[in-house]
Amino acid sequence: MAATDIDVKYVAHLARIGLTPDEEVKMSAHLAGILGYIEKLKELDVTGVEPTAHAVPMVNVLRPDVVRPSLAHEAAMSNAPAKANGLFLVPKIVE
């Protein structure tokens, strides 16, 4: 958990965010500062403490399995940057 070992280029790739070289430099400096601050959580002993993912835990929220009205196809496609024949257009995936 060293504060400065973040490889910004690699993590940005994982996050699918393109950064300019200048952005990478600034991002590294800012993140090093923030991660340094976050180190303070190491001061606490959390042995035996259960993690909280949700403050109001509700599990297995179910509804009857019946068809309900939903967004019409055309409305769902209405903001597509590229579409044809009622489908989203994407770059070629399979050779």
Added chain:
Amino acid sequence: MLNQLTISELTSRLARRDISARELTQACLDQIARVDGTVHAFISHDPADALAQADAADHELAAGVTFAQKPLLGIPIAIKDVLAVKGHPLNCGSKILGKFISPYDATVIEKMKAAGAVVFGRLNMDEFAMGSSTETSAFGITRNPWDPSRIPGGSSGGSAAAVAADEAIATLGTDTGGSIRQPAALCGCVGLKPTYGRVSRYGLTAFASSLDQIGPFTKNIEDAARLLGVISGHDPKDSTSVAEPVPDYVAALDGQIRGLKLGLPKEYLIGGLDPEVKAAVDAAVKQYAALGAEIVDISLPHTDYAVATYYIVATAEASANLARFDGIRYGQRVDGADPIELYTRTRGAGFGAEVKRRIILGTYVLSSGYYDAYYLRAQKVRTLIRNDFLNAFKQVDAIITPTAPTAAFKIGEKSGDPLQMYLSDIFTISCNLAGISGISLPCGFTRSPKLPIGLQLLGQPFGEATLLKLAHAYEQSTPWHREKPAPIA
């Protein structure tokens, strides 16, 4: 001027047909035309659509529809740019959504429309609600109506500034780590963050799903009670909304606070707290004692770890939530030779610096080898922070603190230093981690320049009625909520 009045004042005048909904909406539109060139609370608004809704409200009033049936009939209420309003733009303060038009209404919008409100405008905000000053918006900065050289707070800076500048009667915002309460404090209005699960998040563009809540900005406490009553309740479309009955929040405002216990946490009255803010909060505590509340010293021992915990939990959730902005189904697209290149270019061009920073931080704390050290540990500290509050609420009915450590800061003052910006949320962040309720209300002003100071009350889960009762009793015994900023040129 009609746009300066409260919902309670306006509904009685509308009911008497003393004024029309059209006149009222026009008064707000005129005020926007007058001041929004300076304030820039709105990214956009559609005057014709707002007036058409006002005309429809006037027809209903003429046909005998009552405020018991439609509690917000004809009241102009503006909306943060993160909530979906059918047929209107939705940008989340970001470039990446391009010309997105919402194909449906958020549940809170459906509820407000059903209550007769004139739902209008897209209010400026930090990009994807990530910020504390509204300076990260891709649509320019919003200025504080009390001093245009200062920030309005954030992320719901437009929502707070629009109410403070009387451009709308009330507004909706969202609060993930203080984004309703902090701007309300800095702009001198009332801002309420409901308990997690009190209000449906359906149609709210998610930032951190376990922390986000929608809530009202108003000119006084009674209006906040009215609006909360309209937007609350279980929604089958949001499985995290809770089927807890919605009480009559206005009926709770009975001034009966004698014997209620207010906790004063020692951890909130230290380091970095501006002396004028401290003096105003001290005076508010005395006022509560004079009103018959019992002040109890309490401790929330993990307060100092809240900001660090938040910036792990919130960024981790954001990194997952914002994966949907990939240029495939909506928003701007920058083409690439393959899907990865398309995503990378689209997101590189579409997101601003703060959003990129938080997604990358969130991706890092979830990545292989770091998950236990960061994310899992933060979730455990979150438990400790939540337990601090649950323990405190065994002793007290609510907790009293400053909302923000300082009054509004200057534009640009903290924008180059993300960590300093994060630390300005130090008093509001724990509330979201613990999932409890919170409200900010005016409690005074700094001397020179004259800037609003906010008082924060934190309440039990689903304790909004008690919070509003306490806030109302204080408000009615102090002059702060009647103060207005100087006219804006």
